[in-house]
Amino acid sequence: MNDPEALKELMRIIPFEAKLAVLIAWGFGTFSGSAVAINVSARASWPGWLTAFILFGLALWTMTFIPHPDWMLFGATCITLVSAIAAAFIWAQD
Numbered sequence: 001m002n003d004p005e006a007l008k009e010l011m012r013i014i015p016f017e018a019k020l021a022v023l024i025a026w027g028f029g030t031f032s033g034s035a036v037a038i039n040v041s042a043r044a045s046w047p048g049w050l051t052a053f054i055l056f057g058l059a060l061w062t063m064t065f066i067p068h069p070d071w072m073l074f075g076a077t078c079i080t081l082v083s084a085i086a087a088a089f090i091w092a093q094d
Helices: 004-013 016-040 046-065 070-089
Strands: none
Touching: 016 046, 016 070, 046 070
16 A cells, blocks of 8 residues: 555556446445435435535545546546436435
8 A cells, every 4th residue: 555556556457347336336325425415404405515525535535545547537526426416406405
């Protein structure tokens, strides 16, 4: 974990499908977390957005310490935003 070159090599040899699974997990986690936050807060949308912001920040933090491909950064941004919008659209009443 302390050798940046070893982490870059590790990310290079991890299969595409495994990286895609991480993006799907981030999206599902954001959607689920936002949905729960919205429902617990009597259907206000801001807790869902706060949850999405926190989870996206944690994804960025992970990508800062472990070098990920650029497409994963783009994908994390898109999937977090889409997941938060979907949760707000389905459950929020404001």
